[in-house]
Amino acid sequence: MNSVVHFEVPVDDLDRAKKFYSQVFGWQLQDIPDMGYVIVRTTPTDENQMPQTPGAINGGMMKRSDKVKGPVITIDVPNIDEYLKTIEEAGGKVVTPKIAVGDMGFSAYVQDTEGNVIGVWQSMRNQ
Secondary structure (H helix, E strand, C coil), X not given: CCCEEEEEEEECCHHHHHHHHHHHHCCEEEEEHHHCXXXXXCCCECCCCCECCCCCCEXXXXXXXXXXXXXXXXXXXXXXXXXXXXXXXXCCEEEEEEEEECCCEEXXXXXXXXXXXXXXXXXXXXX
């Protein structure tokens, strides 16, 4: 079984959204300017930036795009290339192809058969 390991919240105004989520929920936010991304910590992490609480996940924020309009859950997979093929064979679509995310892993957005965009993630640890 593959677990949900991350979430993303697309926003129109990063500064406004950062203020809202930190003020309302106390989330810790870290800008990654070269990626146009904000890391969202909803729970304490260990030295590898992994949640310390079993079952807890952290996430991110980025500017809303034509392809990603609503919140996204991201599912961990052992081999992203195999899963992209399986998703298409099951009637889904690849929305954005696999990209490397620094030295952490690979990510892609896909659309399920109901039109929802979800993320798939392969950690470099799975190589």
